[in-house]
Amino acid sequence: MTEYLIFLAISTAIFALFSLGLNLQWGFTGLINFGHIAFMTLGAYTTVLLSLQGIPLFISAVMGAIVAALLGLIIGFATLRLREDYLAIVTIGVGELIRLVVNNQELPVGDTWVSGAFGVQSYPIPLTTAPNLFFRLVMIGLLTLLAAITFWALWRWIRVAQKSLRIDTSKKVSSKQELISRLSVGLIFALLTAGIYIAGVIGLYNYSPKAGLMLVSLLVLGFVFWRLEILVRSPWGRVLKAIREDEEVPRAMGKNVFWYKVQSLMLGGAIAGVAGAFFAWQLSAIYPDNFQPQLTFDAWIMVILGGSGNNIGTILGAVIFFTYDALTREYLPRIFTNLSSDQLGAFRIMIIGLILMVLMIWRPQGILGKKEELTLSK
Incomplete structure (x- = not known):
């Protein structure tokens, strides 16, 4: 797997x-x-x-x-x-x-x-x-950093839609639809990132x-x-x-x-x-x-x-x-x-x-x- x-x-x-x-x-x-x-x-x-x-x-x-x-x-x-x-x-x-x-x-x-x-x-x-153990740990560290940046970017991306929904009330319907889309996509990306991260850590360590x-x-x-x-x-x-x-x-x-x-x-x-x-x-x-x-x-x-x-x-x-x-x-x-x-x-x-x-x-x-x-x- x-x-x-x-x-x-x-x-x-x-x-x-x-x-x-x-x-x-x-x-x-x-x-x-x-x-x-x-x-x-x-x-x-x-x-x-x-x-x-x-x-x-x-x-x-x-x-x-x-x-x-x-x-x-x-x-x-x-x-x-x-x-x-x-x-x-x-x-x-x-x-x-x-x-x-x-x-x-x-x-x-x-x-x-x-x-x-x-x-x-x-x-x-x-x-x-x-590579030796040190470089394997460095590679795992890079993967961890990449995963953390991905989670942070997803959170920031969703926050932009939330702010748009609060500020622009004239486009409430379209802003709400965009927020729902971003939440759904963000959840998919978060789950995939977690799965790939776990598989990557195992693959890099062994x-x-x-x-x-x-x-x-x-x-x-x-x-x-x-x-x-x-x-x-x-x-x-x-x-x-x-x-x-x-x-x-x-x-x-x-x-x-x-x-x-x-x-x-x-x-x-x-x-x-x-x-x-x-x-x-x-x-x-x-x-x-x-x-x-x-x-x-x-x-x-x-x-x-x-x-x-x-x-x-x-x-x-x-x-x-x-x-x-x-x-x-x-x-x-x-x-x-x-x-x-x-x-x-x-x-x-x-x-x-x-x-x-x-x-x-x-x-x-x-x-x-x-x-x-x-x-x-x-």
């Missing part, structure tokens, strides 16, 4: 990172990106291939993020001066193009060249060697490399979330929101709309590149077929579920998605014993599609999204 919780925590952290990059591009800037997996693919392969050449893992991951950002720069210069739908068309093609190139090219694996179709294995992974990877992925997720929250509340972030709503307004105010779009595409791509590094480290062996277009649409599901233009909502969407994934993988085969594995897979997709349809009718802005910031109509 502990190992499974750690696995789910790593997967959720990776795809929360991946989706945060997409949320920056679409939720905050209104850029339609259907090939987000391209950034993850470049980040994963760059990190892995550089680490096999003896470059430290941290530098390899940073280089993977830079390469992914450069892809965003290239796509931006090629499409962002054209109509919005060109970006969607080009990103779909780029995502598949990169996967097919990797599949058909030879890759430098150490001192030899290996066909990309055979994948890349036996590359360095962070924290595979068990050292497991996956527990070490979980700690690093959660720390990176926390750092990226913190910096994104600062960015989107800054003047830079307000310009992105203005571009999303009506780019003619910031253009009339003298803002370089094209360059802001490119920056958003590059930063979102860099975040996805970092997620790609962690994805490769989690898998321990990567193949081109690990980077199917389906992963992009999984990220879209997470962003839409949680609420576009809301970073906490994106993380909530990732949590809901992987909770749903884990539960249906465990219980559907027991309920529908006469269905094959392929049929069960299709049935699971049908259920998530139905959930999305109901959500779009009931709450089109997502669970935590704001209706006035809805970008689905763009």
Whole structure:
């Protein structure tokens, strides 16, 4: 059970990172990106291939993020001066193009060249060697600090809604609904944080490399979330929101709309590149077929579920998605014993599609999204 919780925590952290990059591009800037997996693919392969050449893992991951950002720069210069739908068309093609190139090219694996179709294995992974007791206690301390910050942030987030309910009596109904939403989400996050913390402490004390990877992925997720929250509340972030709503307004105010779009595409791509590094480290062996277009649409599901233009909502969407994934993988085969594995897979997709349809009718802005910031109509 502990190992499974750690696995789910790593997967959720990776795809929360991946989706945060997409949320920056679409939720905050209104850029339609259907090939987000391209950034993850470049980040994963760059990190892995550089680490096999003896470059430290941290530098390899940073280089993977830079390469992914450069892809965003290239796509931006090629499409962002054209109509919005060109970006969607080009990103779909780029995502598949990169996967097919990797599949058909030879890759430098150490001192030899290996066909990309055979994948890349036996590359360095962070924290595979068990540290001594002192460093294990330091890691547990970091996990404790991260959990404490999470609980404090949740409490502060709920308090903001409570103050809004007391101050703005003219919007009492909407403020009360937001408070109820925040209380429900806060309770979910608190329970998950407690469960992951307990599993993480056990995994770190009786050292497991996956527990070490979980700690690093959660720390990176926390750092990226913190910096994104600062960015989107800054003047830079307000310009992105203005571009999303009506780019003619910031253009009339003298803002370089094209360059802001490119920056958003590059930063979102860099975040996805970092997620790609962690994805490769989690898998321990990567193949081109690990980077199917389906992963992009999984990220879209997470962003839409949680609420576009809301970073906490994106993380909530990732949590809901992987909770749903884990539960249906465990219980559907027991309920529908006469269905094959392929049929069960299709049935699971049908259920998530139905959930999305109901959500779009009931709450089109997502669970935590704001209706006035809805970008689905763009």
